Amino acid sequence: MSVTLREWQKEYLKTAIEHLRKDKTLLLQSPTGSGKTLFALNTALSVGGTIIYLTRTHNEFNSVKREADRLGLKIAFIFGKASVCPFAQGNEDPEEIDCKSCKLNGKVKDMGNLSPSQIIAEAKKASDYCPYQSLKAKIGNANIIASSYLYFFLPNLRRSMLKEIEDKNIVVIIDEAHNLLFSDEWFKRRIGKKTLKNALEELEIVRKESRISGDKAKEYLTILYDFMTKLDEGSGCKQLPLFPQPSKEALDQLVKAMKTYVNLIKGPIKRSSLRSIVNFFSEEGDVYNCNGSLVIIPNKTWDKINSALNVANYRILMSGTLPELGINGYRINVNVKMGKAEWYYCNNLTSKAKMRSSEAPKYAEVLERIYKLSGSNVLVFFPNYEFKNLVKENVKTVPVLEENKRGVTHEEILELMRNGKYLVLLVMRAKESEGVEFRFENKNLFDSMVLAGLPYPDITDSIVTNRIKRVAKLTKRSEEEVAHELTLITIKQTIGRAFRDPNDYVKIYLCDSRYKEYFSDLGLNEKEIKLFV
Ligand code: SF4
Known part of the structure; x- marks a missing residue:
């Protein structure tokens, strides 16, 4: 199938292919919505073999399938057992699901060309076949295997996937690769x-x-x-x-x-x-x-990441905000403008930890004002669940939709947004913040986005401070620089939800006095930012 490439994709494709062949690792930074997936797949196809496409969550599988279909490629999905085993609740560890004692073990059927969310829905109803094994059976013949990070970076899971494609050339594409900075989280264990x-x-x-x-x-x-x-x-x-x-x-x-x-x-x-x-x-x-729970972060998690990456013959790491990761490779930075923003700044608010209780009512008041000025839904991103809940308690006069740690699906949120006007309360770096779209028929379902607080790393948390130290050492920078970069990545990733198309136009409200320190990183000068409160 012939696919029309965008200008930047045409401009960089030859260089990307040359350097992937030569350097084996390509580092691609390009804005959200600019077409990284299609570009990376085209680049990866040039070296042949099987492409393993890694995403943070299953939500992002949809865009991989869309591009695979456009390119006429066969795609297989790897879901964790807990997600597609009809007997599982969804929160089991893989080792807690013992296929040997299951009557469906070995019963495989072709599930057809379903979308990722249809697969999950169908899998839960399965009574005469094993959806997990049926999906895995497709790996051997697929051009692309879409999987979440964990399936590749946890050694046991990786081995079970690679068994199916032994002897093949492997190109691994890591989408939103800035998440590698937080990879210590993937290996942690907890007991309460x-x-x-x-x-x-x-x-x-x-x-x-x-x-x-x-x-x-x-x-x-x-x-x-x-x-x-x-x-x-x-x-x-x-x-x-x-x-x-x-x-x-x-x-x-x-x-x-x-x-x-x-x-x-x-x-x-x-x-x-x-x-x-x-x-x-x-x-x-x-x-x-x-x-009150015990959590262990295993030693040498970065070594585990590196050994996983070394399993692949070629690697493409990409992100809208690709930081220094201490990984050698050829870097391409693409500068294309996606849509247009109208910027507002709330200088009179702060989400500093000590001030949150007293600031929450002020945030609620500002959010209600923004809602009333908007012609559509308003996406509001908080730095964490606790602050979201504090502010929500104070929102009294406008309808609210909110992301919970469990429960509400993305499709349910979209359905409500299509048929109403809400303050949609979300959390940065949570499941509704990266790799998901709030769109219908290629248009945003909102006209305003509020960053309600600055996502500065919580330096009272020792896991966070140890992570900053580790990254600073790995990338030979100061801890302050790393903390600043982590904040900036979260800000840019969050704003990236607003722009998927050159015609997108969104009002962005930066609601925390400390955003001033990030204006230049965001390419803004003070003249183009309107003071809101
Ligand atoms: S064989 Fe399939 S259905 Fe049975 S326990 Fe294993 S994953 Fe679940």
Whole structure:
């Protein structure tokens, strides 16, 4: 199928192909909506083999499918077992779904040319075939495999995917590759007090049903539970230099008890809190108290990223805001203007952590004013869920739609936006902030966007500060520079939701006095910004 390329795509394609062949790694920075996906696929096709296209969430699979269809390429989707196994709730770890004890194991059927959201809907209804295995069966013949980051960067999952394409040339495309800066999050493990309580109950069941005594395991879990009840449950994560560690004997008993407990469970879903505890202590790394739970960030997560990248013969890392990642490759920066913004600045507001409670009513008032001035929906992005909730409590006079951590789907939000006018309350870097579109028939479903607060990294959180230190070391920059860059990436990615087409026109409200420090990074001079409050 012939596809018309945009001017910038024609201009850079030859260079990109040459350098992908020569340097093996291409670093592409081009604005959101400028056509990176099509460009990267065309570049990748030139070196042959199978393309593995990685996205942050399943939401982004749609645009990959659209471009694959335009290019006449066969695409396969990899979904986690929890997303497409009809017996799963959706939040299981892959190892908690045991296909060997499933009546659908090995029953594969062609699910047809469904869209990613149709696949998920169909999969949940499956009763005579396994959707997970049916999707995987398509990998071998596909030109493109679309998968989320985790499937490629977690070694076990990657191995299961690559088994299907052994001996093939692999080109990996990492969409929105700035997310690699946050990759420590992908490897973390968490246990809370509830996990411990459940583990103690599971241990009792095992003790009753088998001859395993588990006395050391019980003693240890009780000590750990007591320790955790004394932890500060305040916000954020604090590094824990000391916490009770299991003795070798206790850990051996936990492993044995976990295996016995899992064998006692009937059916393919084998959830076990004992397993969560065993997995937690099988990692080495920094341990944190995050709101009363224990979180471990394993050591050397960046080495794991590098070994995954090295599995591919060629790599294309791309983003609208591609930072310095310490990865060598040929870099292309594309400067094309996508749409037009009318800029407003709220100098009288701040979302600084200490001021949030007192500022929330002021933010609510400003949002209600913006809503009344707008002819359509207003997208409002907050730096975090807590601040969103605080402000929402104060919004009284206009209809509100909001993103929850769980529950509302993107399609449901779009449907409501198409048929009404809302303040749509969203969170930066959450699931509705990157790689998703708020459009219908190629037009925005909003005319105004508010950045309600500055997404400056939370430096009271030790996971965040350790991440900044790690990136600063990796890229040989100061921690201040890295923190500034992380903030800027989030700002630009959020604003990127507004512009997908050269004809887009959106009012952007930068609502925090600290945005002034980012005007020049955003290419703005003060004359073109109107003071709103
Ligand atoms: S084989 Fe069964 S348990 Fe495994 S993914 Fe398929 S349906 Fe789920």
